[in-house]
Amino acid sequence: MAKDFFAALTRNTISLVGTAMVVASATLIITLFVIQQIGFEGGAYLGLITFVALPMVLMAGLVLIPLGISRERKRIAAAAAEGEEAIARFPVLDLNTESTRKNVILFLVFTTISIVILGSATYKGVHIMDSVEFCGTVCHTVMQPEYVAHQRSPHARVPCADCHIGPGADWFVKSKISGSWQLIAVSLDIYPKPIPTPIHNLRPARETCEQCHWPTNHVGDLLKVKTVYAEDEVNTEAKTAVLLRVGGLAGRENSGIHWHVNPDVQVRYRSDESRENIYDIELTAVDGTVKIYKAGDTPEDATEWRIMDCVDCHNRPSHQYRMPDDEVDLAMASGGIAKDLPFIKRESMRLLQAGYESHEQASEQIPVGLKAFYSAEYPEIASGKAEVLGRAGDELVEIYTSNVFPAMKVDWGTYPNHIGHQESPGCFRCHDRKHKTEEGDRISRKCDTCHTLLADAEEDSEVLKMLNP
Numbered sequence: 108m109a110k111d112f113f114a115a116l117t118r119n120t121i122s123l124v125g126t127a128m129v130v131a132s133a134t135l136i137i138t139l140f141v142i143q144q145i146g147f148e149g150g151a152y153l154g155l156i157t158f159v160a161l162p163m164v165l166m167a168g169l170v171l172i173p174l175g176i177s178r179e180r181k182r183i184a185a186a187a188a189e190g191e192e193a194i195a196r197f198p199v200l201d202l203n204t205e206s207t208r209k210n211v212i213l214f215l216v217f218t219t220i221s222i223v224i225l226g227s228a229t230y231k232g233v234h235i236m237d238s239v240e241f242c243g244t245v246c247h248t249v250m251q252p253e254y255v256a257h258q259r260s261p262h263a264r265v266p267c268a269d270c271h272i273g274p275g276a277d278w279f280v281k282s283k284i285s286g287s288w289q290l291i292a293v294s295l296d297i298y299p300k301p302i303p304t305p306i307h308n309l310r311p312a313r314e315t316c317e318q319c320h321w322p323t324n325h326v327g328d329l330l331k332v333k334t335v336y337a338e339d340e341v342n343t344e345a346k347t348a349v350l351l352r353v354g355g356l357a358g359r360e361n362s363g364i365h366w367h368v369n370p371d372v373q374v375r376y377r378s379d380e381s382r383e384n385i386y387d388i389e390l391t392a393v394d395g396t397v398k399i400y401k402a403g404d405t406p407e408d409a410t411e412w413r414i415m416d417c418v419d420c421h422n423r424p425s426h427q428y429r430m431p432d433d434e435v436d437l438a439m440a441s442g443g444i445a446k447d448l449p450f451i452k453r454e455s456m457r458l459l460q461a462g463y464e465s466h467e468q469a470s471e472q473i474p475v476g477l478k479a480f481y482s483a484e485y486p487e488i489a490s491g492k493a494e495v496l497g498r499a500g501d502e503l504v505e506i507y508t509s510n511v512f513p514a515m516k517v518d519w520g521t522y523p524n525h526i527g528h529q530e531s532p533g534c535f536r537c538h539d540r541k542h543k544t545e546e547g548d549r550i551s552r553k554c555d556t557c558h559t560l561l562a563d564a565e566e567d568s569e570v571l572k573m574l575n576p
């Protein structure tokens with residue numbers, strides 16, 4: 108019986124090839140799997156080979172075996188019908204002959220080398236497909252906003268795949284499937300512009316961000332100081348400073364903002380698709396008590412419960428599009444735009460928001476507009492400080508082309524940041540005193556819950572003089 112089985116598997120070329128594929132891929136899968144179990148971190152790529160590529164070879168082999176057997180049967184039957192005896196099709200391998208031995212050994216060596224080469228090539232190819240350059244630049248126009256914003260963010264050195272795919276084979280396969288659809292959508296030009304957010308099937312932050320950051324790691328306070336300029340002739344300079352309570356140790360006296368994502372508490376909510384309007388909020392505290400806060404009746408369009416994670420506040424950790432105000436302030440504080448140019452803040456804001464059809468048009472018109480203003484109002488500056496004006500113009504073009512992408516319909520504020528409460532309601536989506544429990548408990552909106560406001564656009568702040576004598 109076993110002998111028959113073996114004969115059926117190997118009697119014809121097709122089945123023999125199939126059997127070889129099955130045996131080889133199965134051996135490789137098992138070996139790779141064992142290696143990974145022993146603790147060798149192969150990452151998603153090894154996962155792809157072990158769990159996607161090799162199984163495909165195995166499958167193909169499994170298909171070939173019965174195909175070969177049935178063709179062989181037909182051949183024998185056809186031969187029998189003509190009354191002939193089926194002639195053996197295989198060359199007779201006589202290993203006693205030296206040349207045959209050589210050939211067989213050569214064949215085996217060649218095959219092994221091919222497999223190694225093929226394997227490395229697949230590995231390399233997959234690696235390239237997940238590189239920042241590939242993700243960010245292959246579909247140039249489509250990913251340009253995200254790529255440019257990523258390159259200017261604190262995560263510029265974190266590959267796209269670390270947040271969008273993360274470790275493990277399952278999300279890798281999921282991403283490749285949705286990636287294939289995206290390729291089709293891009294080639295047919297049927298993708299939405301701008302790309303809609305939030306991304307509803309983004310991998311939970313627990314599994315991505317927490318590879319590098321974790322909530323209980325946050326303790327103490329974080330001081331944030333901003334320099335702001337007014338739109339008057341002298342661009343009056345002022346400072347804003349907040350001391351943020353970023354701690355995350357739940358159940359302690361002095362917890363703070365990262366308390367929401369502490370593993371000992373859970374905050375869940377239901378909202379509309381955009382997550383801008385939050386309806387019901389459920390809090391499970393350290394001691395297990397559950398509270399539900401509601402702001403009136405839950406509307407029909409409410410989503411399923413979502414467990415709050417990092418991206419509910421840090422929705423722009425990597426793709427940070429800033430508002431023109433913040434950009435100009437930053438450029439002026441760092442000297443990119445000279446702050447002694449009269450009305451430069453006001454004029455910068457005007458030029459940045461004038462509306463352009465493309466990056467090329469903005470690059471042309473912004474510097475021209477800036478020169479035109481100074482030529483008309485301050486001719487001595489236009490002639491005497493041409494170089495300073497030129498640099499300010501370049502800086503404004505850089506700001507525009509890093510935040511606004513007409514080709515993808517990304518304008519100022521298209522992707523608002525949920526950190527704080529300036530660009531969008533952000534924290535105030537829940538901390539609005541409108542959501543309450545049946546007992547009438549509300550979520551705090553007191554300024555001191557989240558931060559101490561040390562200076563709010565103050566020109567001569569005592570605190571700042573202490574910090575920066």
Ligand code: HEC
Pocket residue numbers: 239242243250253254257262265266267268269270271302303304305306307309418421422423424425426522
């Ligand atoms: C630090 C983590 C991180 C990295 C690195 C990262 N992203 Fe994202 N990305 C996010 C998060 C979080 C969102 C979801 C924003 C939301 O849902 O509101 C997002 C959203 C997007 C979107 C949807 C549109 C948008 O602007 O929100 C695209 C497209 C995108 N990322 C592409 C990329 C590409 C391409 C790269 C690499 C050049 C990359 N991402 C790198 C975290 C990251």
Ligand code: HEC
Pocket residue numbers: 261262265269270312315316317318319320417418421424
């Ligand atoms: C591969 C590691 C890695 C991953 C994954 C990662 N980060 Fe980071 N993140 C970093 C590093 C490194 C820095 C520090 C950059 C610096 O100091 O310039 C950082 C900085 C930050 C900061 C501080 C930014 C600032 O303005 O100083 C925030 C907030 C942050 N990450 C949030 C996230 C979130 C949210 C995610 C998941 C969507 C995430 N990170 C995923 C490595 C990572």
Ligand code: HEC
Pocket residue numbers: 312316317320321322329351353364365367368415416417418419420421526527
């Ligand atoms: C309730 C909102 C909220 C949630 C949820 C949240 N953060 Fe933050 N996080 C903040 C705020 C606010 C700051 C400080 C302000 C800022 O960075 O602009 C901050 C700061 C940070 C920083 C910089 C801290 C420093 O000391 O420099 C990192 C890193 C960070 N968060 C990572 C994370 C990660 C990872 C998660 C998910 C496990 C997370 N955060 C969840 C609101 C949140």
Ligand code: HEC
Pocket residue numbers: 352361362363364366367374375376385388389390415419420525526527533534535536537538549550551556557
């Ligand atoms: C999805 C709803 C939701 C969002 C969004 C949200 N919070 Fe909260 N937050 C809560 C709930 C619920 C509590 C617990 C009720 C309370 O303490 O008033 C809470 C409590 C807090 C606390 C007190 C934690 C402690 O020590 O007990 C701080 C600080 C805080 N939030 C800061 C923020 C900041 C900063 C943001 C925005 C970056 C933010 N929250 C966004 C729901 C939210």
Ligand code: HEC
Pocket residue numbers: 331333347349351526527528529534535538551552553554555556557558560563
């Ligand atoms: C639920 C938490 C929370 C509450 C309540 C809150 N804030 Fe804030 N606020 C933040 C966070 C987070 C930031 C920092 C945003 C950032 O990092 O850019 C911030 C930043 C600010 C800033 C600096 C703005 C800037 O230009 O960067 C001011 C001013 C401010 N808050 C005023 C207030 C006042 C006044 C109140 C009381 C009515 C208040 N906030 C209540 C979370 C809160």
